[in-house]
Amino acid sequence: MDEPDFRARSPWAALNDVEHVSIAPLKEGRLQADITIPGSKSFTNRALIMAALAEGRSTLSGILKSDDSYWCIDALQKLGAAAEVDGDTVTIEGCGGSWPVREAELYIGAAGTIARFLPGALAVAGSGTYNVEASKRMSERPVQPLMEALETLGADVEYVGNEGSYPLRIRAKGLRGGEVSISGRMSSQFISGLLLAGPYAEEKLKVRIPDYIVQQAYVNITLDLMKQFGADVEYNEDLTEMDVLSGGYEARNMALEADASTASYFMALAALNNGRIRIKNLTMQTNQPDIYMVDVYEKMGCTVTRGEDFIEVQGVPQLKGNFEISMKEMSDQTLTLAAVAPFADGPITITDVEHIRHHESDRIHAACTELRKMGIKVEEFSDGLRIHPGVPVGVELHSYDDHRVAMALSLIGTKVPGVSIEDPGCVSKTCPTFYDLLEQLGVSVSYKTAK
Numbered sequence: 001m002d003e004p005d006f007r008a009r010s011p012w013a014a015l016n017d018v019e020h021v022s023i024a025p026l027k028e029g030r031l032q033a034d035i036t037i038p039g040s041k042s043f044t045n046r047a048l049i050m051a052a053l054a055e056g057r058s059t060l061s062g063i064l065k066s067d068d069s070y071w072c073i074d075a076l077q078k079l080g081a082a083a084e085v086d087g088d089t090v091t092i093e094g095c096g097g098s099w100p101v102r103e104a105e106l107y108i109g110a111a112g113t114i115a116r117f118l119p120g121a122l123a124v125a126g127s128g129t130y131n132v133e134a135s136k137r138m139s140e141r142p143v144q145p146l147m148e149a150l151e152t153l154g155a156d157v158e159y160v161g162n163e164g165s166y167p168l169r170i171r172a173k174g175l176r177g178g179e180v181s182i183s184g185r186m187s188s189q190f191i192s193g194l195l196l197a198g199p200y201a202e203e204k205l206k207v208r209i210p211d212y213i214v215q216q217a218y219v220n221i222t223l224d225l226m227k228q229f230g231a232d233v234e235y236n237e238d239l240t241e242m243d244v245l246s247g248g249y250e251a252r253n254m255a256l257e258a259d260a261s262t263a264s265y266f267m268a269l270a271a272l273n274n275g276r277i278r279i280k281n282l283t284m285q286t287n288q289p290d291i292y293m294v295d296v297y298e299k300m301g302c303t304v305t306r307g308e309d310f311i312e313v314q315g316v317p318q319l320k321g322n323f324e325i326s327m328k329e330m331s332d333q334t335l336t337l338a339a340v341a342p343f344a345d346g347p348i349t350i351t352d353v354e355h356i357r358h359h360e361s362d363r364i365h366a367a368c369t370e371l372r373k374m375g376i377k378v379e380e381f382s383d384g385l386r387i388h389p390g391v392p393v394g395v396e397l398h399s400y401d402d403h404r405v406a407m408a409l410s411l412i413g414t415k416v417p418g419v420s421i422e423d424p425g426c427v428s429k430t431c432p433t434f435y436d437l438l439e440q441l442g443v444s445v446s447y448k449t450a451k
Contacts, residue, residue: 003401004401004423004425004426005110005135005136005137005401007107007109007135008067008071008109008110008135008138008429009067009109009425009428010066010067010070010071010074010109010428011070012065012066012067012069012070012428012432013067013425013428013432014425014427014428014432014433014435014436015424015425015427015428015432015435015447016425016428017449017450018423018424018425018447018448018449018450019422019423019448019449019450020396020420020421020422020423020424020447020448021410021420021421021424021435021445021446021447021448022413022419022420022445022446022448023410023412023413023414023419023420023421023438023443023444023445024413024414024417024443024444024445024446025413025414025415025416025417026273026275026414026415026442026443030273030275030442031269031270031273031274031275031276031277031315031441031442032275032276033275033276033277033278033440033441033442034277034278034280034310035266035277035278035279035280035437035440035441036258036279036280036281037258037259037262037263037266037279037281037282038064038065038066038088038258038259038262038431038433039062039063039064039065039088039256039257039258039259040064040256040257040258040259040260040261040288041064041066041068041069041113041259041261041430042113042218042221042259042261042288043221043225043256043257044060044063044064044068044069044072044256045068045069045072045111045113045114045117046113046117046192046196046221046222046225047060047063047225047229047254047256048060048063048069048072048073048076048083048090048092049072049076049114049117049118049121049196050196050225050226050229050249051090051092051094051229051249051251051252052076052079052081052083052092052094052095052121053094053095053096053097053121053124053196053199053200053248053249054094054096054229054230054248054249054250054251054252055094055096055248055249055250055251056093056094056250056251057091057092057093057094057251058091058092058094058251058252058253058254059089059090059091059092059253059254060089060090060091060092060253060254060255060256061088061089061254061255061256062088062089062255062256062257062258063088063089063090063256064088064256064259064430064431065085065088065432066428066429066430066431066432067109067110067111067428067429067430067432068109068110068111068113068114068429068430070109071107071108071109071111071114072108072111072113072114072118073085073090074107075106075107075108075114075118075132076092078101078104078105078106079095079099079100079101079104079106079122079130080095080099080100080101081093081094081095081099081100094249094251096248097124097125097199097200097248098125098126099122099125099128099172101128102127102128102129103128103129103130104128104130104131105131105133106118106130106131106132106133107132107133107134108132108133108134108135108138109134109135109138110134110135110137110138110360110401110429111134111138111429112138112141112189112359112360113189115134115138115141115143115166116143116146116187116189116190116192116193117189117192117193117196118132118193119132119143119146119147119150119155119157119168119170119193120146120150120155120175120193120194120196120197121196121197122170122172123150123153123154123155123156123157123170123172123173123174123175123197124172124174124175124197124200124201125172125174126172126173126174127172127173128171128172129169129170129171129172130169130170130171130172131160131167131168131169132166132167132168132169132170133166133167134166134167137360137361137401138166139161139162139165139166139167140165141165141358141359142164142165142186142358143164143165143166143168143190144163144164144165145182145183145186145190146182146190146193146194147159147164147168149180149181149182149190149194150175150193150194150197152180153175153176153177153178153180153194153201153205154173154174154175154176155170155173155175156170156171156172156173157169157170158170158171174200174201174202175197175200175201175202175205176201176202176203177198177201177202177203177204177205177206177246178201178203178204178205178206179206179208180194180205180206180207180208181208181209181210182194182207182208182209183209183210183211184209184211184212184213184214184216184219184239185211185212185213185214185355186214186355186358187214187355188213188214188215188216188218188219189218191207191209191213191219191222191239191242192218192219192222194207195207195219195222195223195226195233195242195244196222196226198226198231198233198244199226199231199232199244199245199246199247199248199249200246200248201244201246202246203246204243204244204245204246205243205244206241206242206243207241207242207243207244208240208241208242209239209240209241209242210240212238212240213239214328214331214355215289215328215329215331216238216239216329217287217288217289217329218289219239219242220239220287221287221288223235223242224287226244226249228252228254229249229250229251229252230247230248230249230250230252231244231245231247231248231249232244232245232247233245257282257286257288258279258281258282259288259430259431260282260286260288260289260290260291260293261288261290261332261333261430262430262431262434263279263282263290263291263311264290264293264333264336265336265407265408265411265434266279266437266441267279267293267294267297267311267313268293268297268336268339268340268411269411269414269438269441269443270302270313270314270315271297271300271302271313271315271316271319271340272315272319272340272343272411272414272415273315273414273415274315274316274317275314275315276312276313276314276315277312277313277441278305278310278311278312279310279311279312280309280310281310282310282311283306283307283308283309283310283311284306284311289329289330290330290332290333291311292329292330293330293333293336293337294306294311294313296325296330296333296337297313299320299323300316300319300320300321300340300344301316301318301319301320302314302315302316302319303316318345319340319343319344319345320344320345320346321341321344321345321346321347321348321389322344322345322346322347322348323346323348323349324348324349324350324351325337325348325349325350325351326351326352327350327351327352327353327384328351328352328353331352331353331355331356332356332404334350334353334356334363334364334367334384335363335366335367335404335405335407335408335409336404336407336408336411337350338350338367338371338385338387338408339367339408339409339411339412340411341387341389342371342374342376342387342388342389342390342391342392342412343389343415344389345389346389347386347387347388347389348386348387349384349385349386350384350385350386350387351381351383351384352383352384353383353384354382354383354384359402359404360400360401360402360403360404360405360426360429361400361401361402361405363402363404363405364380364381364383364384364385365380366398366400366402366405367385367405367408368380368385369398370397370398370405370409371387371392373395373397374390374392374393374394374395374397374412374416375390375391375392375393376388376390376392377390392412392415392416392419393416393418394413394416394417394418394419395418395419395420396420396421396422397409397419397420397421397422398422398423399421399422399423399424399426400426401423401426402426403426403427403428403429403430403431405426406421406423406424406426406427406434407427407431407434409421410424410434410435410438414438414443420448
């Protein structure tokens with residue numbers, strides 16, 4: 001069972017001294033609220049690295065202030081890219097692809113995005129030796145396919161510990177460019193990591209995907225941001241062939257989107273409690289794939305309003321089930337749907353998410369284990385799970401040091417008395433204010449601190 005890795009919690013973390021949170025049920029129909037969601041993790045960490053590599057000063061507003069973005073900024077500062085944080089705005093002095101600091105010890109916490117985006121950004125520099133350490137769980141997650149692809153392009157990567165995983169030592173000597181093939185089945189972030197470095201390769205980078213990309217939308221986010229930072233990229237419709245021309249990034253001032261993944265928990269809150277939630281700072285005009293959870297809530301009987309500057313979900317007294325759904329493109333929301341599913345009128349089967357067994361926890365197994373604790377019948381498959389309707393029993397639930405497990409299971413507590421979540425501080429990885437936002441919406445949250 002995954003235990004908390006407190007070193008990975010940043011100064012931006014919340015609830016580090018809290019052992020448990022207890023969630024009290026909402027009164028049905030009482031939830032009627034408008035809400036502003038924190039910034040997108042996906043946009044924040046991509047934009048931070050591009051801004052640090054760029055020529056000139058960039059200002060990024062609406063960043064997500066979470067553990068992942070803290071460790072990203074911390075690493076960039078240690079590499080010599082001056083970064084100043086003021087509220088949710090960061091000003092970064094780019095280094096033009098050559099890090100001012102030539103030797104650095106870097107720590108990236110549990111940030112999967114940084115673990116996949118930073119190595120290429122380090123390798124493109126003309127010189128320098130960089131030791132990169134990650135959290136215990138991140139050091140168990142495979143990165144070898146990305147490192148092999150970078151080595152094909154001329155990178156010098158050394159595994160300091162176990163073969164194929166963090167910690168790493170990267171000796172920067174530039175990337176040649178040219179053609180490289182990499183599978184997209186395990187992680188779209190491997191591909192984004194290659195693309196991000198591409199504008200600083202010596203010649204055109206040609207990324208070829210021999211199979212398919214899981215969560216292709218996140219690669220689209222990378223490509224769109226690269227274009228916004230002035231990179232010259234070309235690609236076909238299914239993203240099996242992507243070319244990045246040499247030329248670097250140019251500094252930009254931009255406002256980042258709200259996080260569609262975080263927004264979905266609050267949409268689910270409305271769905272579960274026959275309430276209404278309006279997300280004021282998010283629309284369907286986004287490349288974030290988790291925005292399409294609105295279609296799932298609609299399928300379950302909710303009313304969804306897709307406004308020009310908002311999205312609203314109105315729940316129903318009885319949610320609908322009896323369907324099977326591939327969550328490959330929205331795999332981060334597997335746990336959210338699993339938490340909502342027991343309250344539907346028929347079983348819900350989730351497929352095509354085998355890769356989430358290798359995230360912050362084995363998320364399929366974690367969901368099955370915790371739902372069974374509550375008396376819910378669950379069937380576990382290699383690539384998903386089937387959740388049957390039931391009446392959950394309130395018990396103490398384990399978070400597995402996984403932000404998405406904690407946030408999803410907390411939703412059940414808004415319907416079922418007696419639910420508590422152990423080590424809720426893990427939500428700081430992507431949304432330190434999660435429980436504050438619940439309380440603002442009228443959910444009663446009580447905290448038990450460590451003695």
